[in-house]
Amino acid sequence: xxxxxxxxxxxxxxxLLGSGVTQINRILTPKYFYNxxxxxxxTYLGFYExxxxxxxxxxxxxxxxxxxxxxxxxxxSYGITSYNLGCEQQNLVISYYWLKxxxxxxKPKAVILDCYMVFPYKKEExxxxxxSCTRKAMDYMRWSPxxxxxxxxxxxxxxxxxxxxxxxxxxxxxTRWIALNEEDFTYSEMNRHYELKGFTAIPNYSGNQDYxxxxxxxxxEAEPMxxxxxxxxxxxxxxxxxxxISLILVKTPSTTQDMKKHQALENYxxxxxxxxxxxxxxxxxxxxxxxxxxxxxxxxxxxxWGASKITSYLxxxxxxxxxxxxxxxxxxxxxxxxxxxxxxxxxxxxVTDMESYLDLLKDNRYWVFMSVKDEASQYLDExxxxxxxxxxxxxxxxxxxxxxxxxILAENEIKEKMGYEKLEETGxxxxxxxxxxxxxxxxxxxxxxxxxxxxxxxxxxQRGLNIVVYxxxxxxxxxxxxxxxxxxxxxxxx
Numbered sequence: 001x002x003x004x005x006x007x008x009x010x011x012x013x014x015x016l017l018g019s020g021v022t023q024i025n026r027i028l029t030p031k032y033f034y035n036x037x038x039x040x041x042x043t044y045l046g047f048y049e050x051x052x053x054x055x056x057x058x059x060x061x062x063x064x065x066x067x068x069x070x071x072x073x074x075x076x077s078y079g080i081t082s083y084n085l086g087c088e089q090q091n092l093v094i095s096y097y098w099l100k101x102x103x104x105x106x107k108p109k110a111v112i113l114d115c116y117m118v119f120p121y122k123k124e125e126x127x128x129x130x131x132s133c134t135r136k137a138m139d140y141m142r143w144s145p146x147x148x149x150x151x152x153x154x155x156x157x158x159x160x161x162x163x164x165x166x167x168x169x170x171x172x173x174x175t176r177w178i179a180l181n182e183e184d185f186t187y188s189e190m191n192r193h194y195e196l197k198g199f200t201a202i203p204n205y206s207g208n209q210d211y212x213x214x215x216x217x218x219x220x221e222a223e224p225m226x227x228x229x230x231x232x233x234x235x236x237x238x239x240x241x242x243x244x245i246s247l248i249l250v251k252t253p254s255t256t257q258d259m260k261k262h263q264a265l266e267n268y269x270x271x272x273x274x275x276x277x278x279x280x281x282x283x284x285x286x287x288x289x290x291x292x293x294x295x296x297x298x299x300x301x302x303x304x305w306g307a308s309k310i311t312s313y314l315x316x317x318x319x320x321x322x323x324x325x326x327x328x329x330x331x332x333x334x335x336x337x338x339x340x341x342x343x344x345x346x347x348x349x350x351v352t353d354m355e356s357y358l359d360l361l362k363d364n365r366y367w368v369f370m371s372v373k374d375e376a377s378q379y380l381d382e383x384x385x386x387x388x389x390x391x392x393x394x395x396x397x398x399x400x401x402x403x404x405x406x407x408i409l410a411e412n413e414i415k416e417k418m419g420y421e422k423l424e425e426t427g428x429x430x431x432x433x434x435x436x437x438x439x440x441x442x443x444x445x446x447x448x449x450x451x452x453x454x455x456x457x458x459x460x461x462q463r464g465l466n467i468v469v470y471x472x473x474x475x476x477x478x479x480x481x482x483x484x485x486x487x488x489x490x491x492x493x494x
Contacts, residue, residue, distance in 0.1 A: 028173040029139050031183050033190040035475045038063060038200055040087045044140040046194020047083055047102070054329055055106040057082035057318065059198070060095040060236075061114030061250075068252040068302035069112065070311045071197040072332065072339040078315040079326020084198030089133035091117045092232035093157065097150035099236060101141055103243060109324050110246040112314060113236065115265055116254065116300070118229045126158040128226050134161075139169060157228065182433065193474075195335040196342065201304045203346030204297040211292035213285035214259055216278070222267055223260035237272050246322055249276040252310060253285065253292060254300040277317075279310060288313045304346045341365060345471060345478045352492040354483045357467075358387040366478070367410035367429055367470045371440040373449035374463035375402045375486045384485075402443040408436075411472075422446045429453075430472060453477065462493050 032040040043066070057080060059069040065086030074080050083106075085098050099111065121128050134154060141147045151166040165172035183190055225233070240247040249269055251257050257280040269276035279285055288309045295306030302310060318324045344360065351357045361368050368391070377397045385398055393407045395418045404423045407416040417423050422441040429436060439450040451459035451468045458468045462482035469478040482493045 024170055026187060027180065027184050028176045029169045030136070030173065030176065031187070031190070032136060033183060034193045034196070035190075037202070038066065038088050039196075040136040041140055042191065042194050042196075043085065043087060043198040044137075045191040046197065047085065048105070048142065049194060050083060050105070050197075050331060052105055053107050054331065055081050055083045055102075056109045056324055058099065058102055058106070058108045058111045059084040059086055059114075060090070060099060060111060061086045062090045062116045063088045063200070064116045064252045064254060064300055064302075065090070065112075065114035065250075066198065066200040067202050067297070068114070068307050068310050069314070070199045070201075070304075070307045072195075072199070072335060073308050073311040074315045074318075075326075075329075075332040076336065076339075077312055078319050079328065080315060080318055080324055081327065081329050081332055082197070084196075086114065086198065087133070087137050089117065089121065089129040090137055091121075091127050091129040091134070092229040092236065093127060093150075093153060094129075094134060094137045096232045096235050096239070097146060097153070098137065098141070099239060100150075101144070101146045103239075104144065104146065108245055110248060110318060110322060111236070111240055112248045112250055114250050114252055115233075116251065116256075118225045118233060118265070119223060119261055120226055126160075126228075127154065128229055131158070131161060134158075135172070138166065195338040197332075197335070199307070201307075201342045201346055202297040202301060203304060203349045205294045205303065205350075206292060206296040206298050208255070208292050208296065208299070211253075211255060211296075213253075213280050213282040214262070215282045216262060216266070217259065220259050220263040222264035223258075225264060225268075233268070237274070247274055248314075248317075249274055250314075251276075251278045251280060252300075252302055253279050253290060253296055253306070256300060275317075277314075304343060341473070345474075348469065349479050349494070354485070354490045354492070355384060355387065357481070357483070357492070358384065358391070361391055361409075361467075361469065365471050365473050367472055368408070369410075369436065369438055369451045369459075369468040369470070370405075370407040371438050371449040371451055371459060371466045372397075372403070372405040372442060372464070373440070373461060373466060373482075374443045374447050376405070376463075376465045377401055377403065377485070379485045379488050379490055380465075404440040404442040404445055406438045406440040408438060420445060429470070430475070451480075460493055464490075464493075 034042045059065050069084050071082040071084055074082050127134055155161045155163050237247055249265055262278050265276050290309055295303055297303040348360050377400045380397050392414045393416055395416050397405055403418055403420055405418045406423055410429050422445045424439045426437050434454050437452040441448045449459050449461055449466050458477050458480045459466045460480055460482040463486055464482050464484035466482045468480045471478045484491045
């Protein structure tokens with residue numbers, strides 16, 4: 001009897017210990033949810049939430065892939081279901097093992113692989129990539145023989161990484177105690193939003209007017225691939241062939257792509273009988289009417305507008321050449337509205353016309369903060385004031401020269417105040433999880449403004465009407481702008 005009691009207590013002790021260690025590991029492991037620029041955690045947790053055998057296309061590759069291939073665009077245009085498993089600095093070792101992992105749950109008809117990491121990126125790193133990015137990709141892969149093999153391969157290739165840190169992440173992240181935040185304790189809430197299915201929507205323009213696509217010249221000198229990357233590119237090729245999956249190699253527009261890299265990938269594609277699409281090649285670049293200045297957000301990543309062009313071209317190819325038929329699926333149908341909201345958020349950051357901008361603010365996803373600095377009334381005409389009234393704001397700034405004013409639209413509650421003294425308001429949003437401070441002072445009462453959320457300043461503190469738009473669904477500031485309504489042009493300043 002005593003022996004049974006001892007064994008029972010022993011079992012309970014280790015059960016509680018294991019549960020505690022698991023919880024600690026979960027809390028300490030860094031999280032990159034959908035409110036981050038690169039939501040790697042959302043990408044991989046979301047993949048496991050997809051219904052089995054519903055994904056026809058898998059995208060793999062680095063952040064160039066994550067920002068250039070949009071599953072929702074592919075579905076909206078062609079009815080083709082896909083998921084983007086790309087992430088920051090995803091080397092070919094990681095791409096291979098995430099493909100193996102994906103095949104445990106899905107039966108894709110094609111894999112589209114961006115080949116940016118085939119060539120030297122971080123020459124000093126054994127895996128051609130930063131250790132932190134390797135961890136981002138692997139930390140949220142479920143434990144299985146695939147992950148077991150993957151972490152052993154990683155640690156064999158990079159002696160600075162340890163097996164123990166993958167089995168017990170607290171070994172790697174024990175110093176994170178001092179940097180824990182809300183998201184470390186709202187895991188179950190945050191991992192529900194995977195509507196973009198791995199796609200990273202970036203709204204910025206690169207502004208690069210100097211980029212020029214190149215004309216491919218057959219037989220040009222080829223740049224050598226990183227040996228380990230080539231080895232795992234071959235593994236991906238073989239695995240796809242064994243599974244009856246079409247593999248398509250892609251290089252998205254990037255200032256780092258050149259003729260030598262193009263030739264190396266072209267040679268590889270010909271050797272293995274694969275299609276290779278280089279969107280840096282002049283003919284293809286022009287065919288999709290790509291504009292690097294607006295369709296890329298920087299030197300290597302597509303903006304949401306560039307991603308739409310690239311994905312649409314791929315969709316046509318998959319439909320017409322690879323005969324992949326469209327279908328109706330609830331998982332992509334239900335995310336249409338969410339994606340439309342994301343596009344609206346991205347578009348808002350580019351709007352410079354005040355009248356059009358005010359029209360965009362009527363959205364129950366937004367909390368809007370407005371604050372006047374200096375003077376804002378002179379060119380707030382009746383049309384603009386009417387649009388402000390349509391938002392529910394009642395105070396009339398017309399003729400109120402150099403007055404102070406703030407307006408807050410949050411959680412079906414409207415607060416506003418106007419006067420000739422310095423005005424200040426504090427409050428809570430997100431059911432008390434976040435707080436705000438808004439300050440307005442006209443020219444004669446301090447000549448300043450401030451719009452802070454959780455202690456961080458977002459207001460532009462410029463002359464005119466300063467506006468900060470917060471999306472309470474994505475928990476991000478969508479835009480911060482000031483319209484100088486003291487001048488007729490009402491110039492937008494960001």
